[in-house]
Amino acid sequence: MWHSRRVVTTAVPALLLAAVGVGVLAGCTDGDGPTPDPSTAPSPQVHPDAGAIATARERELALLSAYDDAGTTGPGLADVADEARAHHELHLRAIEAVAARLTPALTFSPAAAPSGPSSALPSGPPSTTATATPATGAPTRTDAVALARRLLAAERTAADAGLLAVGDVESAQVRRLLAEVAASEAQHATALYLGLREAFIRRAPATPPGAAG
Amino acid sequence: MISRRTVLLGPIAFGVAPAVARAAAQPTQLRGLEAALALEHEAVHAVPSVGARLDDATKELAREIDAHHRVQRDRVSDALRAAGRTPPAALPSYAVRVPVVDRDTAVSALVLLEESLMRAYAEAVETEPASLRRLAAELLARCGTHATSLHIAWRRTLAGSTDAFPSRGH
Numbered sequence: 191m192w193h194s195r196r197v198v199t200t201a202v203p204a205l206l207l208a209a210v211g212v213g214v215l216a217g218c219t220d221g222d223g224p225t226p227d228p229s230t231a232p233s234p235q236v237h238p239d240a241g242a243i244a245t246a247r248e249r250e251l252a253l254l255s256a257y258d259d260a261g262t263t264g265p266g267l268a269d270v271a272d273e274a275r276a277h278h279e280l281h282l283r284a285i286e287a288v289a290a291r292l293t294p295a296l297t298f299s300p301a302a303a304p305s306g307p308s309s310a311l312p313s314g315p316p317s318t319t320a321t322a323t324p325a326t327g328a329p330t331r332t333d334a335v336a337l338a339r340r341l342l343a344a345e346r347t348a349a350d351a352g353l354l355a356v357g358d359v360e361s362a363q364v365r366r367l368l369a370e371v372a373a374s375e376a377q378h379a380t381a382l383y384l385g386l387r388e389a390f391i392r393r394a395p396a397t398p399p400g401a402a403g
Numbered sequence: 404m405i406s407r408r409t410v411l412l413g414p415i416a417f418g419v420a421p422a423v424a425r426a427a428a429q430p431t432q433l434r435g436l437e438a439a440l441a442l443e444h445e446a447v448h449a450v451p452s453v454g455a456r457l458d459d460a461t462k463e464l465a466r467e468i469d470a471h472h473r474v475q476r477d478r479v480s481d482a483l484r485a486a487g488r489t490p491p492a493a494l495p496s497y498a499v500r501v502p503v504v505d506r507d508t509a510v511s512a513l514v515l516l517e518e519s520l521m522r523a524y525a526e527a528v529e530t531e532p533a534s535l536r537r538l539a540a541e542l543l544a545r546c547g548t549h550a551t552s553l554h555i556a557w558r559r560t561l562a563g564s565t566d567a568f569p570s571r572g573h
Contacts, residue, residue: 269562277567284568349544356540357533369528369540370568373521376544377551377565384552385561 237292239359243285246355246368249348250282253375256344260337267338267385274345274378281371288367335386342382349375435527436479436539437491442520443476444493449516452499456509464556465513468549475542482538510557517550518572525570543570 237243257275352372356365450469457465480490500516503509524546527539547569554564566572 267561269560270565273562273565277565280567353537353540353544356528357537362529365528365536365540366525369525369536369543370570372540373544373547373569374565374567377547377569380548380551381555381561381564384555 235293237361239361239364240289240293242355242359242368243289243292243364246352246371247282247285247289249351250278250285250371253278253344253348254282256341260341267334267382267389270378270381270385271338271341274341274381277374277378281374284367285371288364292361292364334389338382338386342379342386345375345379345382348372349379433483433486433488433527433530433535435523435525436483436530436535437488439520439523439527439539439542440476440479440483441491442516442523443472443479444491445497446472446516446520447476448493448497449499449513452497453503453509453512456503456506458506461506461510461553461556464552468513468552471545471549475545478538479542482535486535507557510553514550514553517546517553518570520546521550521570 254275257271257278260271349372352368352375356369356372359365359368447469450465450472454462454465483490499512501508501512503512521543524539524543528536528543530536530539547566550569551564555561558564
């Protein structure tokens with residue numbers, strides 16, 4: 191059985207994002223103010239992929255939060271949910287490691303996981319939880335299906351975003367990492383889909399429609 | 404948990420298909436995509452080769468995957484042509500990578516191909532321009548979903564059906 195785990199994931203790329211901002215601002219002048227002396231102005235060596243890395247990291251944090259919020263997907267899907275969550279932790283670590291290598295001047299400050307409802311979870315159909323959940327609080331079949339569908343949608347959305355981002359980054363290392371992470375998320379979506387089909391739906395196609403793009 | 408690679412492949416070492424070796428002689432820039440195309444040709448050949456050993460459920464899945472590979476082959480071929488390259492042609496025949504004697508070995512042969520394709524596409528992600536690396540990334544993900552579907556159809560379990568970094572395996 192898969193239990194909810196609220197794991198406080200450390201490190202928010204605040205400095206990374208700040209550095210991106212500095213990088214953007216460094217290229218801007220208002221035209222009226224004094225022009226900074228290039229010999230004395232700080233040169234914030236921001237990697238061109240810093241923004242993509244930060245966004246990828248946010249996606250992983252949101253997915254981790256989504257799995258934590260989901261709590262349990264019910265029997266049958268627990269294996270894939272456990273596995274997917276563990277993978278997202280590995281993705282997060284890999285992304286942070288790449289960020290550290292590419293922008294060694296940056297350090298990560300500890301922070302809590304994203305607050306509030308999971309931003310990775312797309313709004314689904316109206317919840318039936320209020321009427322379907324018995325007094326014991328045990329998830330019903332309806333709950334489990336809805337949760338798994340939302341996780342599936344979150345994985346698919348993240349995979350699509352990652353695949354798109356691959357085209358925009360400059361570093362081969364980052365491209366490859368983003369592609370691997372997106373492929374992993376597409377696998378999670380497939381496993382969740384097939385698990386749902388097996389546990390609850392049946393007679394759906396053997397491969398999910400629109401999987402991985 | 405037993406890893407998918409362990410379950411499916413056991414001690415079998417990955418081989419380099421002749422078509423892949425041939426593609427490796429091409430310029431670096433598109434080598435990954437050319438290697439992937441050579442493997443797509445092999446994949447299109449593989450399903451009919453091993454199909455007789457599959458049960459009905461796995462055969463249906465293999466047919467879907469085969470259809471995907473035909474589309475993928477054409478897309479990669481078109482992309483290479485558009486990039487000014489001559490796409491590698493299919494070989495007259497392909498040896499199946501593992502001796503196929505039953506359903507399990509038939510599925511493992513298909514999974515081997517998907518894993519080889521994932522590695523080729525992962526390398527191709529470094530391709531320029533952006534449209535080609537997006538294609539490579541998309542097809543890496545697609546092959547990843549094939550591997551997951553095959554694992555689940557064969558093992559009848561979700562556990563171990565996905566990878567954190569699919570082209571590297573478990």
